[in-house]
Amino acid sequence: MGTFLKYFLTLWALGLLAVLSIAGLRGSTSRKPPIEIFPDMDRQAKLRPQTTTAFAGFADSQSSRLHVAGTVARGSAYEDNELNTGKSADGKLVEVNPLKVDAQFLQRGQMQFGIYCQPCHGALGDGKGITSKYGMGNVANLHQERLVKAPDGEFFQTISNGKSSMMGYAGQIPVSDRWAIVAYVRALQLSRLGTKDDVPADQLGNIK
Numbered sequence: 320m321g322t323f324l325k326y327f328l329t330l331w332a333l334g335l336l337a338v339l340s341i342a343g344l345r346g347s348t349s350r351k352p353p354i355e356i357f358p359d360m361d362r363q364a365k366l367r368p369q370t371t372t373a374f375a376g377f378a379d380s381q382s383s384r385l386h387v388a389g390t391v392a393r394g395s396a397y398e399d400n401e402l403n404t405g406k407s408a409d410g411k412l413v414e415v416n417p418l419k420v421d422a423q424f425l426q427r428g429q430m431q432f433g434i435y436c437q438p439c440h441g442a443l444g445d446g447k448g449i450t451s452k453y454g455m456g457n458v459a460n461l462h463q464e465r466l467v468k469a470p471d472g473e474f475f476q477t478i479s480n481g482k483s484s485m486m487g488y489a490g491q492i493p494v495s496d497r498w499a500i501v502a503y504v505r506a507l508q509l510s511r512l513g514t515k516d517d518v519p520a521d522q523l524g525n526i527k
C-alpha cells in the first residue's frame with residue numbers, strides 16, 4: 320500500500336469517527352435537543368393554540384382567534400344542500416329549480432349557456448356545437464327523452480361535476496348561474512315539446 324493511500328485511509332477513518340461522534344447516535348435518550356447545524360425556524364417565539372396570552376392586542380387573552388362568523392370547515396355539509404349540490408341531505412336529486420325562475424333569470428341562463436355550453440351543445444342544445452366541426456364527438460343532445468325527464472338537480476350535478484367525457488364547471492360558473500343555465504335548458508327543451516295548445520288564445524294569430 321502506498322504511503323499516500325495509508326494517510327488517506329487513516330484521515331478518512333478519523334473524519335468518519337468525528338462526524339459520527341458529533342452527528343451520530345448518542346447512545347442514550349436525552350431531553351436536550353441535538354446539535355442543530357441549521358436551526359432556521361425550528362425555535363421561535365410563538366403561542367400554542369388554546370392557551371392564554373398576556374398580549375394586550377387580544378382582549379380575551381386567548382392565544383388563538385375565533386373563526387370569522389359563518390366560517391364553514393372544508394368538506395363539511397352545506398347549509399343549503401339542495402341549492403349548492405342539487406341534492407337533498409339524504410342524497411335525492413332536487414326535482415325543481417330552487418331559485419325563482421323569471422324572465423330575467425332565463426336571460427341570465429341564456430347568456431351563460433351561450434358562453435359555457437353552446438360551443439359543444441349548440442345554440443339549440445342538440446349537441447351540434449361548433450366544436451363538433453373540429454372533432455368533438457358524441458356531445459349529448461339535450462332534447463333526448465331521458466334528459467327531458469331528468470330532475471333539475473341532475474342537470475345541476477352534470478354542470479357542476481361533469482359527466483364521463485364532459486368536464487365539470489363548478490370552478491367557473493357560480494351556483495346561481497348554474498341554476499339559471501338549468502332553467503334555460505328546460506326552456507330549450509320546452510321549445511321543442513310545446514304544442515299549439517300551449518299558446519295563449521290571443522297570441523295564436525301570431526304563429527307563422
Ligand code: HEC
Nearest residue numbers: 435436438439457458459474477478482483484485488500
Ligand atoms: C367541451 C364540450 C362541452 C361543453 C362546453 C359542455 N358539455 Fe355537456 N357534454 C359534453 C359531452 C361530450 C357530453 C357527453 C358525455 C358522455 O356521455 O360521454 C355532454 C353531456 C352533457 C349532458 C348529458 C349528461 C347525461 O346525463 O348523459 C348534459 C345535461 C350536459 N352535457 C349539459 C351541459 C351544460 C348545461 C353545459 C354548460 C354549462 C355543458 N354541458 C357544457 C360536452 C360538453
